[in-house]
Amino acid sequence: MLTSFLCNRFKLPIFTPMVKQISSTQNKEVKHLLQLQEKSRLRRKEGVFMVEGQREIELALKGEFEIKAIYFCPDLISFEKIQEFTSDEFQVTEISSEVYEKLAYRSSTEGVLAIFKTKENNLRSIKFETKNPLILVAEAPEKPGNIGAILRTADAAKVDAVFIANPKTDLYNPNIIRSSVGCVFTNQIATGSTSEIIDFLKENNISIYAAALQASKPYHNIDFTKSAAIVVGTEATGLSEEWRENSTQNIIIPMSGEIDSMNVSVAAGILIFEAKRQRGF
Numbered sequence: 001m002l003t004s005f006l007c008n009r010f011k012l013p014i015f016t017p018m019v020k021q022i023s024s025t026q027n028k029e030v031k032h033l034l035q036l037q038e039k040s041r042l043r044r045k046e047g048v049f050m051v052e053g054q055r056e057i058e059l060a061l062k063g064e065f066e067i068k069a070i071y072f073c074p075d076l077i078s079f080e081k082i083q084e085f086t087s088d089e090f091q092v093t094e095i096s097s098e099v100y101e102k103l104a105y106r107s108s109t110e111g112v113l114a115i116f117k118t119k120e121n122n123l124r125s126i127k128f129e130t131k132n133p134l135i136l137v138a139e140a141p142e143k144p145g146n147i148g149a150i151l152r153t154a155d156a157a158k159v160d161a162v163f164i165a166n167p168k169t170d171l172y173n174p175n176i177i178r179s180s181v182g183c184v185f186t187n188q189i190a191t192g193s194t195s196e197i198i199d200f201l202k203e204n205n206i207s208i209y210a211a212a213l214q215a216s217k218p219y220h221n222i223d224f225t226k227s228a229a230i231v232v233g234t235e236a237t238g239l240s241e242e243w244r245e246n247s248t249q250n251i252i253i254p255m256s257g258e259i260d261s262m263n264v265s266v267a268a269g270i271l272i273f274e275a276k277r278q279r280g281f
Helices: 004-008 030-038 040-046 055-064 079-084 097-103 144-157 176-180 195-203 243-248 263-279
Strands: 019-022 047-053 067-072 091-095 113-118 135-137 161-166 188-192 207-211 216-220 228-232 247-252
Touching: 030 040, 030 097, 030 113, 030 228, 040 091, 040 097, 047 067, 055 067, 055 113, 055 216, 055 243, 067 079, 067 216, 091 097, 135 144, 135 195, 135 263, 144 263, 161 195, 161 263, 188 195, 195 243, 207 243, 207 263
Parallel strands: 019 091, 067 091, 135 161, 135 228, 161 188, 207 228, 207 247, 216 247
Antiparallel strands: 047 113, 067 113
16 A cells, blocks of 8 residues: 555654645645646746656655645545655645546546655766666657656666657656656656767767667667667657767668558667567566
8 A cells, every 4th residue: 555655665754744725726726736737847947746646656755756745635535544644844735626626637546646846867867776777768759648658668677767868848747747657757767968868878888779760770680788778769750860870780670561660669668678688687
């Protein structure tokens, strides 16, 4: 259960916090929370974001994200459960079912929302625990659903890091959190420009394998057992020339149909799990 996990894992004290109550959807705080969900500029400015659901909150805490506030609907979750993973360092607010329905994207998220502090997600924060790290790089992914799917693949494969080059949206977009089912919190993630990420990979002697049509070798003929970064681009334009010029080897997934590309998250899954197969999973 979430409650016992949080108490045991994070040693959070059980106490009776001061609880605010919000019953109106016209409340200023509710309007601010809606803006926080919708506007990336506000998330960046305030350095916070919203998480919906017990599972996602649990994963955020496990990923050592700092919680700032909790909102719960007593019709869906008991105060006793909320009390078990609260501390005196943040506000607990009881909200009506109308307010919860206004704020929540899903009706099946157990009646709890939380505000967390963002992380910087820069390359300097990346730490590898393995001798031959495996990294998944996605250049300029635009659709939150694709980013979420890539992060789910990365979590399933337990890659050492995920790099997003030239990101089009912030990682704390609620659609990314939702589509990743919380895997935005379980992966070690960094963002940066294509040039910055290439420099980082070269400085750390990590081979670059760019998924591209030009001058490519079939992916299953490549040795991924050494330090490797697998790089995928968008379905529309593929990878930029900078990646192709700086790659150790361009790679391709042989296809037998009429088209020459597939969904970026599907391609990433095929390539990453070939690397995992070679490494004995």
